[in-house]
Amino acid sequence: MNEIQFLENDPFAPIRYVYDVEEIICSRRTACQHLLIFRSRYFGRVLALDGVVQLTERDEHFYHEMLTQVALHAHPDPADVLIIGGGDGGSLREVLKHEAVKRVQLVELDGGVIEAAREFLPSLSSGFADPRAHVLVGRGEGFLASTADKFDLVVVDSTDPVGPAARLFTEECLAAAAAVLKDDGMLVAQTESLHFHADFIREVQRRLARFFRIVDLCTAPLSTYGGNWWTFSIGSRAYDPRVPRRPCTVSTRYYAEDVHRQAFLPGSLRRKLREG
Numbered sequence: 001m002n003e004i005q006f007l008e009n010d011p012f013a014p015i016r017y018v019y020d021v022e023e024i025i026c027s028r029r030t031a032c033q034h035l036l037i038f039r040s041r042y043f044g045r046v047l048a049l050d051g052v053v054q055l056t057e058r059d060e061h062f063y064h065e066m067l068t069q070v071a072l073h074a075h076p077d078p079a080d081v082l083i084i085g086g087g088d089g090g091s092l093r094e095v096l097k098h099e100a101v102k103r104v105q106l107v108e109l110d111g112g113v114i115e116a117a118r119e120f121l122p123s124l125s126s127g128f129a130d131p132r133a134h135v136l137v138g139r140g141e142g143f144l145a146s147t148a149d150k151f152d153l154v155v156v157d158s159t160d161p162v163g164p165a166a167r168l169f170t171e172e173c174l175a176a177a178a179a180v181l182k183d184d185g186m187l188v189a190q191t192e193s194l195h196f197h198a199d200f201i202r203e204v205q206r207r208l209a210r211f212f213r214i215v216d217l218c219t220a221p222l223s224t225y226g227g228n229w230w231t232f233s234i235g236s237r238a239y240d241p242r243v244p245r246r247p248c249t250v251s252t253r254y255y256a257e258d259v260h261r262q263a264f265l266p267g268s269l270r271r272k273l274r275e276g
Ligand code: SAM
Pocket: 053, 054, 055, 063, 084, 085, 086, 087, 088, 107, 108, 109, 110, 113, 138, 139, 140, 141, 157, 158, 159, 160, 164, 165, 166, 167, 168, 190
């Protein structure tokens, strides 16, 4: 068999993964980074940016559903949604499943990721054709600092918090994200692995607590990200994110009401995380 290997090079995780590669589908430099899409027998198409795997067709639904559907179901009327990053379209696809959503603004640093996703990852990027979707290529932190728009939900779907994504987790940027929310708005951000990045998660939770009445943490089991026990930090101005406020009528593969209720870190583990 004519097979090559892809060694993931994630500087943010103390582990390396090796993928078997059946076919290189796209390998190019965008304006911001190196973009690779290959096909692996088990994982299907895989997107890597600067050598770091961003998603696989096999397990992306665990990540994209849990990043978006928990907050979308905890909010009674998520009409206006902002996605920062998320150029592959997976979060956009999930958000647009809801009829309650009237407008989605996506702000992605790298237009090349959107282009490649539209061309090579159709199961993720279908939402870009939806008239409710509005795309801006630029830095999320710049948009947050300058927009006059108000949102019900902000979703931070970024790369690891090194390089350009690090700015999205500063106190200044989280304050700006809280400021673009309506009075009962929510923010959810992917915040890495509980195994490997507890210090980072603790710090983000502490920062969120400065700007949000309620701060919580839900998790999902991912096969492909270093550390696997993945976290999503939520800051909410009014609603308890643990409580689903609308029945799940959209089509999902992992998310469900009982998954929602069990996805949050139990009190004893939250205390341990808080105390270090
Ligand atoms: N699910 C993925 C993960 O955790 O590995 C993230 C996927 S998505 C491809 C991440 C996107 O965030 C990338 O396309 C990257 O260009 C974008 N990004 C990184 N920093 C950004 C910033 N400061 N503003 C806007 N987009 C950013």
